[in-house]
Every structure is written in C-alpha cells, then in structure tokens.
Amino acid sequence: MAASLLSPAKRNRTGIIAVVGLAVVGIAAFLAVLGFVRGERERELGQWQLRLDWWAQQSAESADRWLRDQSALADRLAANDTIRLQLTLMAEAGSDGGGLAAEEVAYVRNLLQAVSLNAGLRISDSERRVPANIPQFAPEGVALIANGQRLVAATAGMPTLDQKAETLLAAREAGGTLVVALDPAPDGVLRVLLASPVYRFQADPSPADEIGMIVMLRSLSRAAALALINPGSLTAPGSKAGVLHLITLNGSNGRLLLSTRADTDTGLSEGDSFSLDNQKFFLAKAATQPGVFLETETLSGDALLISSAKVELLPWMTAASIRRDAALAASEARLDTLATLFFGGILVATLLILLFWRHGASAKAEALSDRMARTLDDERRARTLLQGVSDAITDELLALDRKGLLLYANESLALRVGVSADEMKRKTLAAILGPAVGAELNAQIEKAHAEGTTVRHEMSGDEEASAQRVIRAIIVPVGPHDHTADNDTSAASEEPEPATILVLQDITEPLRSREALAEAETRMVRALVRIINQRDPFAAEQSAQASRLAEELAEEMGLPPEEVRAANQAALLIDLGKIAIPRDLLTKKSALTAEELQFMRRAIRQGVELVDNAGLPSVVYKTLRQLADRLGAEKRPVDLADDELLMATKVAAIAHHFVALASRRVYREGFSLEDALRMVREDSDLKHDDAVVSALSHLYYSRGGRERWHLGSSGGKEQESES
Structure with a gap:
C-alpha cells in the first residue's frame, strides 16, 4: 500500500485533480460574481425607475396645484357679491357701462386689483414704469367682462387679448369655466388664460343667469415656470445629472417649453417643436406614454432613462430623464471595485494554494514511507474509534x-x-x-x-x-x-x-412538531387579531389591510421572503396593545389629552410584551419590537428612516400610517387615498424612509393601487392622536 501511495502516477493524478478542482472553483466564483453584478445593476435600474417616476409626478402635481389655485381665484372673484351686484345693475340698464357711475367702475377695478395683488399677481402700471435697464414683470391681470365681450373694468396693466384668446372666450359654453394655455410670448414667457362665469345677483348659478365673466391672464417667466414645475429646485434623487422637461402637446406635434438645465440630448432649444410620430425621439416617445418608465436612446445613440407624467388641467407633460451611464456611474464604480477585489483575492488564494501544495507534496513524499507503518496503526485505532462514535449516533x-x-x-x-x-x-x-x-x-x-x-x-x-x-x-x-x-475488478488483497x-x-416527530407549531402560530395570530377587532370596531379591518399593504410594498421593494413575512406580521400585530386600553378611550370622539396619548403609546409597547414568549420567528419579533419602540415613543418626532432599523420595520410603519389615515374612525371619516399619500409624504412627526415613500407612490400611481385599494371613505379631519 505504501508503494502505491508513493508512486509517481498517483501523485501526478492527485495534482491534476487538485488543479482541475481549483479551476472549477475559480470558474464558479467568476460566474457567481457576474451574476451578482448583473443582479445589482438590475436592482439599481429599478431604483431609478422609482426616482424618475417620483420626480415627473411631483412636477406635474405642482403645476396642477398652481392651476387649480388660479382657477379658484377666478371663481372667488366671480362669486363676489359686489361684482355680481354691479354687473347685474349694468345688465338691467341695458348698456355697456352706462348703467354704472364712474366711481362704481373705479370701485370694481380697485376691488379686482386688491384681490389680485393679495393672490400674488404682478399688477403693473405702464405709466409708472421706470425706464431703466432693470427686469420688468410680464404683463398679466384680471378683467370683468359683461355678456357680448363688453369690458367693464380691468386691473392696471391688463394686456389686450389677442385674437386667439378672444376666440377661446367666445367659444366658452355658458356656465362653464376655461383654463387654456396660450402660445408663449416671443421672449419665452408662458401664458395661461382662465375664465369663470359671473351670475346675476341673488340668482342660483345657472347658464341662463350668466351675465358676464372674470377673465384672468397669468404670465410665467422662465424662472417662474422652473420654480413652478420644479419646487425647491429638485433634482433626480441621488444625482444632479437628471433633466426635467416641460412639454406642451398640440395634435400630432409637441413643443419643448423649457428644461431645468441646458440639455444637448434633445437637439432642441426651448420653444422648438417636434413630431409625436417620430418615436425614435425620446421626448416624443415619453409624451405618448405618460407614466411609463422607458429605456431608450438619445439622438447620439447614448442609452437614456426617462419617465413622464401628465398635467391634468392643460395639455402639458413633465418628463424626467437621465443618461443611463450617469445614473449607474456610482453603482458601476462600486461593482467594479468589488469585482476587482474578489477576482484578485481568488487569484492570490489560488497561487498560495498551489505553492503550499507543491511544497507540501514534496515534503510528504519523502516522509511518507517512514510514517506509513504508524499510519496503518492509527487507521486501525481510528476505525475502532469511528465504530464506537457511530454506534452512539441515533441516526x-x-x-x-x-x-x-x-x-x-x-x-x-x-x-x-x-x-x-x-x-x-x-x-x-x-x-x-x-x-x-x-x-x-x-x-x-x-x-x-x-x-x-x-x-x-x-x-x-x-x-x-x-x-x-x-x-x-x-x-x-x-x-x-x-x-x-x-466482483473481480478489485484485487482480493x-x-x-x-x-x-x-x-x-x-424526522417523523420533528416534522409533526414543526407543523403543529406553524398551525399554533397561525391560530394565535388570528385570535389576537379578532381580539383587537372586537376592542376597536372602527379599526376592525385596519390591521388586515395594513398587513396586506405591507406585504405588497415589501414585495415591490424586492425584500427577502423572511422580511416580507416580518413586515406582514408586524403590521398585523402592532395594535395588540389595544387589549389594555379601555373601550371608551378607543371610541372617544373628542381630542385625547396628553395623559391619554401617553397611555396609548405605552400600550403599543406593552402589546409587544404580550407575544414576547409566543414563539414568533426572531425577525418577526425584532420587526414588531422596533415598530413598537418608534410608534410608542414618548417624544416626537420619530425617525423612521434610521439606518439601524430593519427595512421590514420601515415598510410596516408606512403601511400602518397610510391605512390609518385612509380608514374611518369614530371621530372622523377616512381621508381619500391621494390625501393620505400626500400626508404620509409631508408628515414631519414620522420621518419615513424616502425609498419606501417612493415605492408606495409608485404602487399607487403606476401599479394600479389607485384602482385596487379600497381602504375607507374621504372626508374628516386629522386628530393629534393619529399614528
């Protein structure tokens, strides 16, 4: 046996096997690293989809809010009793102003001017302008027009409407409002025309009682328009390389109104038009697919990421874009460094193994003959020991x-x-x-x-x-x-x-025990949830809804299965402390006192102690504990974006908060889903993680949440105890 072990053929065969084994391990490691890099790149692209969707959606919502504010201002002026009375008197007089005294016309003009100034309109008087090289406001103002396009009064500096504006006003249906974008001025100023009907004094609003209208012309310089669509000078989260575009659509054509910074990728200047039929042009492609994340190319062939959102009140669209290489630059650099270090480590380890093996093989070959006799004795003793040990094993x-x-x-x-x-x-x-x-x-x-x-x-x-x-x-x-x-292939000796x-x-008994434990855990959770629902009938479905939303949100973010389950279970059990809260406190309609708030927050933490030894999986219990520590904190604000928190905790917290806002309470109706989403984003007490908030917005706006979620009715007011 010693001679065969020392034979050169066997040593060579062992060396070849070792080299082949190292090569296989190296190839497997190489493929594993490539798979990891590919997965990380796809994950980073998914994050950029959320970021660009959020940026474009925020921009479109900002423009819509401004337009609604302007329309509300025009409606408020049109509903003013003084304006309605004066216009009614003029209509009954049957003249184009002869029925009003000069001081009454002046009074109406001063009223229009005062309300407009308070609303932020830049009312200018051309006779008082200083003829100096300083910036001048773009012309805008408010006018009161009687039926038949008869001008009654206007603010100082109100520009004369062009033919297109007069045509649009004439085509407006009686009793209807008007919000329309006019062609930009030659200097690039954006103009919006709004009109609201004025009804006869003390008459119910109806088309037959319309006697005129309030006409408002708003002008937006480039700086003002950028501030409007990009509030707070936002950029794509995580990068300053993104660009936000404002586009207007007209039939089969589009026009680039402005961009947040000079962008050579479009090949357009602000004010230039393009055809929507040219789907190779990324702005045309994004304009025809609002709300869809696109991976496309620039005119020069560079890869580009883009997402768009539609402004509801005007044929405007916002598009957020970034070059793919700029978006993935930091991630690619990090992955390149990791791959280099990993491959370098494999190479060094391989060389060291070969070196030690070569040296060790030579030394062992020289000493093996002398040690073989002792090895045979050791082998016999080892076999005896192995027999004793294996006999003691129950397997x-x-x-x-x-x-x-x-x-x-x-x-x-x-x-x-x-x-x-x-x-x-x-x-x-x-x-x-x-x-x-x-x-x-x-x-x-x-x-x-x-x-x-x-x-x-x-x-x-x-x-x-x-x-x-x-x-x-x-x-x-x-x-x-x-x-x-x-049977004869081996030598008899x-x-x-x-x-x-x-x-x-x-494994019969362990399997039965595990199945029984899982069944017991399921029954326990269901029983606890039933107890919670009986204690607080106004939140009977909130725990289940928060649990389902937490699971959907965790899966959207790509969390591991155990963290998805942890978020689901934590959101389901976080209200367990309600068991210790008196029913009259749970159903109290008035605002809670400071002592009652402290009592309810302590109850949140005490609820977790009830399941301390219930056998929950460790990640579920840790998530539940972290969530209770934050939501039951004695002092606010609470930082739910803490890096030390499990991602499952952050997901469960935002699901619980969102469902609580949208659900009916004894003291209020549930908020609408859009209001609840806005309140989650703006809540200064609960500082949610931006990535989780973006994922929730993406689920709502781009993954069908707006249509699928039915969490409660709208209306109601916030109460300070809301969590």
Missing part, C-alpha cells in the same frame, strides 16, 4: 462500495432491522431495507453520483411498519460508483473503498 449510518454493496453499518441500523452489522456486509440495500425502499435509495444514489453533489431526499419509512414514518436520506458521494462492475456514505434520519 443510521451506512457505507456502500461502488457496486452498492454494504461495507459498514452502525449499531442503530442493526438494531432496527434485527441483523448484526457483520451479517449485513456485502449485501444490497434491497436485501436489508426491502425492495421498494432499496430501489428508491439506489435511484437517489445514482443521482448523487451523476451530479457529483450531496443529495437530501425524504421518503416513507419501513414497508412493514404499522405507523407511517418519514425518513430523510442524506447521500454523500465519496468515490467512483458503478453498480454494474464485476485490497479492501473495497467506500463510494457512497448514506445517513438515514427519522
């Missing part, structure tokens, strides 16, 4: 040769089958365990050797046993396997080498 341990014949079995198997280990040697598994069990195990042994890896397989127990048993077979291939080999190690574990 059944078997060693098979390459033909599938038993070489070794421990005492546990011998006791179960009622045959000594020596009597079982050189027998097949079918002869020892029965034909069906033997055939099933042999099939798994073939699979393990074919794949070259350990195989775990669960199967039924003894064929003749009365009680059903579940056996886990662990099959470890350790040598060549060929069940068709002849050599003991056959083991080819397969087989461990049989009886």
Whole structure:
C-alpha cells in the first residue's frame, strides 16, 4: 500500500485533480460574481425607475396645484357679491357701462386689483414704469367682462387679448369655466388664460343667469415656470445629472417649453417643436406614454432613462430623464471595485494554494514511507474509534462500495432491522431495507453520483411498519460508483473503498412538531387579531389591510421572503396593545389629552410584551419590537428612516400610517387615498424612509393601487392622536 501511495502516477493524478478542482472553483466564483453584478445593476435600474417616476409626478402635481389655485381665484372673484351686484345693475340698464357711475367702475377695478395683488399677481402700471435697464414683470391681470365681450373694468396693466384668446372666450359654453394655455410670448414667457362665469345677483348659478365673466391672464417667466414645475429646485434623487422637461402637446406635434438645465440630448432649444410620430425621439416617445418608465436612446445613440407624467388641467407633460451611464456611474464604480477585489483575492488564494501544495507534496513524499507503518496503526485505532462514535449516533449510518454493496453499518441500523452489522456486509440495500425502499435509495444514489453533489431526499419509512414514518436520506458521494462492475475488478488483497456514505434520519416527530407549531402560530395570530377587532370596531379591518399593504410594498421593494413575512406580521400585530386600553378611550370622539396619548403609546409597547414568549420567528419579533419602540415613543418626532432599523420595520410603519389615515374612525371619516399619500409624504412627526415613500407612490400611481385599494371613505379631519 505504501508503494502505491508513493508512486509517481498517483501523485501526478492527485495534482491534476487538485488543479482541475481549483479551476472549477475559480470558474464558479467568476460566474457567481457576474451574476451578482448583473443582479445589482438590475436592482439599481429599478431604483431609478422609482426616482424618475417620483420626480415627473411631483412636477406635474405642482403645476396642477398652481392651476387649480388660479382657477379658484377666478371663481372667488366671480362669486363676489359686489361684482355680481354691479354687473347685474349694468345688465338691467341695458348698456355697456352706462348703467354704472364712474366711481362704481373705479370701485370694481380697485376691488379686482386688491384681490389680485393679495393672490400674488404682478399688477403693473405702464405709466409708472421706470425706464431703466432693470427686469420688468410680464404683463398679466384680471378683467370683468359683461355678456357680448363688453369690458367693464380691468386691473392696471391688463394686456389686450389677442385674437386667439378672444376666440377661446367666445367659444366658452355658458356656465362653464376655461383654463387654456396660450402660445408663449416671443421672449419665452408662458401664458395661461382662465375664465369663470359671473351670475346675476341673488340668482342660483345657472347658464341662463350668466351675465358676464372674470377673465384672468397669468404670465410665467422662465424662472417662474422652473420654480413652478420644479419646487425647491429638485433634482433626480441621488444625482444632479437628471433633466426635467416641460412639454406642451398640440395634435400630432409637441413643443419643448423649457428644461431645468441646458440639455444637448434633445437637439432642441426651448420653444422648438417636434413630431409625436417620430418615436425614435425620446421626448416624443415619453409624451405618448405618460407614466411609463422607458429605456431608450438619445439622438447620439447614448442609452437614456426617462419617465413622464401628465398635467391634468392643460395639455402639458413633465418628463424626467437621465443618461443611463450617469445614473449607474456610482453603482458601476462600486461593482467594479468589488469585482476587482474578489477576482484578485481568488487569484492570490489560488497561487498560495498551489505553492503550499507543491511544497507540501514534496515534503510528504519523502516522509511518507517512514510514517506509513504508524499510519496503518492509527487507521486501525481510528476505525475502532469511528465504530464506537457511530454506534452512539441515533441516526443510521451506512457505507456502500461502488457496486452498492454494504461495507459498514452502525449499531442503530442493526438494531432496527434485527441483523448484526457483520451479517449485513456485502449485501444490497434491497436485501436489508426491502425492495421498494432499496430501489428508491439506489435511484437517489445514482443521482448523487451523476451530479457529483450531496443529495437530501425524504421518503416513507419501513414497508412493514404499522405507523407511517418519514425518513430523510442524506447521500454523500465519496468515490467512483458503478453498480454494474464485476466482483473481480478489485484485487482480493485490497479492501473495497467506500463510494457512497448514506445517513438515514427519522424526522417523523420533528416534522409533526414543526407543523403543529406553524398551525399554533397561525391560530394565535388570528385570535389576537379578532381580539383587537372586537376592542376597536372602527379599526376592525385596519390591521388586515395594513398587513396586506405591507406585504405588497415589501414585495415591490424586492425584500427577502423572511422580511416580507416580518413586515406582514408586524403590521398585523402592532395594535395588540389595544387589549389594555379601555373601550371608551378607543371610541372617544373628542381630542385625547396628553395623559391619554401617553397611555396609548405605552400600550403599543406593552402589546409587544404580550407575544414576547409566543414563539414568533426572531425577525418577526425584532420587526414588531422596533415598530413598537418608534410608534410608542414618548417624544416626537420619530425617525423612521434610521439606518439601524430593519427595512421590514420601515415598510410596516408606512403601511400602518397610510391605512390609518385612509380608514374611518369614530371621530372622523377616512381621508381619500391621494390625501393620505400626500400626508404620509409631508408628515414631519414620522420621518419615513424616502425609498419606501417612493415605492408606495409608485404602487399607487403606476401599479394600479389607485384602482385596487379600497381602504375607507374621504372626508374628516386629522386628530393629534393619529399614528
């Protein structure tokens, strides 16, 4: 045996196997790194989709808010009793102003001017302008016009309406409002025309009682328009390389009104038009697909990421874009560094292993002959020790040769089958365990050797046993396997080498215990939720709704399954402390006192202590504990964007907050989903994580949440105890 171990052929064969093994490990590591880099790049692109969607949506919402404010101002002027009275008197006089005294016309003009100034209109008087080289306001103002396009009064500096504006006003239906964008001025100033009907004094609003209208012309310089669509000088979160565009649509054409910074990717200047039919142009593509995240190209062929949103009151669209290489620059640099370090580490480790192996092989070859005798003695002692240790193991341990014949079995198997280990040697598994069990195990042994890896397989127990048993077979291939080999292929003087190690574990009881534990946990959670619902009927469905939303939000963010479950369970159980709160306090309609608020916050934390030893998975309990510590804090504000918090905690917190706002309470109706989403974004007490807020907005606006979620009715007022 010593001579064979020292033979050059065997040493060379061992060296080749070692080199091949290192090469396989290196290739596997290389493929793993490539897969990791690819996955991280896709994940980063997903984050940029959320960021650009959020930027474009925020810009469009800002423009809509401003337009609604202007329309509301025009409606307020049109509903003013003084204006309605004066216009009614003039209409009854049957003249174009002859029915009003000069001082009455002046009074109406001063009223229009005062309200307009308070609303922020830049009312200018051309006679008082200073003829100096200083910025001048763009002309805008408010006018009161009687039926028949008769001008009654206007603010100072109100510009004369062009033919297009007069045509639009004339085409307005009686009783209807008008919000329309006029062509930009030659200097690029954006102009918006608004009109609201004025009804006869003390008459109900109806088209038949319309006697005139309030006409408002608002002008936006480039700086003002940028401040409007990009409040607070926002940029794409995480980068300053993004660009925000404002586009107006007219039939099959579009026009670039302005961009937040000079952008050579469009090939357009502000005010230039483009065809929407040219789908190779990224602005045309984005304009025809609002709300869709696109990966496209610039005119020069560079990859570009873009998302757009529609302004509801005007044919305007906002589009947020960024070059793909700029968006992924930081991520690519980080991944390149990680890949370089990893590959360098593999190379160094490989060289060191080869060096040590080469040196060790040479030294061992020289000393092996002297140590072989002692090794044989040690081997015999080791076998004796192994026999004793394996006999003490309750699992059944078997060693098979390459033909599938038993070489070794421990005492546990011998006791179960009622045959000594020596009597079982050189027998097949079918002869020892029965034909069906033997055939099933042999099939798994073939699979393990074919794949070259350990195989775990669960199967039924003894064929003749009365009680059903579940056996886990662990099959470890350790040598060549060929069940068709002849009995004479090995020399008679050599003991056959083991080819397969087989461990049989009886897992019947652990499986039953695990199934019982899971069932008990499910029953416990359901029972706790039923108790909560009985205590607070106005929040009966809130826990379940928050739990479902937390699960959907966690899956949208790509969290691991255990964190998805943790967010779901934490949102479901966070209100458990209501068990300790008196029912009259839960259903109190008036505002809570400071002491009652403190009591309810302590109850949140005490609710977690109720399930301290309930056997919840550790990640679920940790998430629930973190959520309770934040929501039950004695002092506010609470930082729910803390980097030390589990992402499952942040998801459960925002789901609980959003559902609480949208759900009906004893003291108020539920807020609308859009109002609840806005309040979550603007809440200064609960500082939510921006990534989770962006994911919630994306679910609502781009993933069908607006249509699918039904959490409560609108209306109501906030109460300071809302959480």
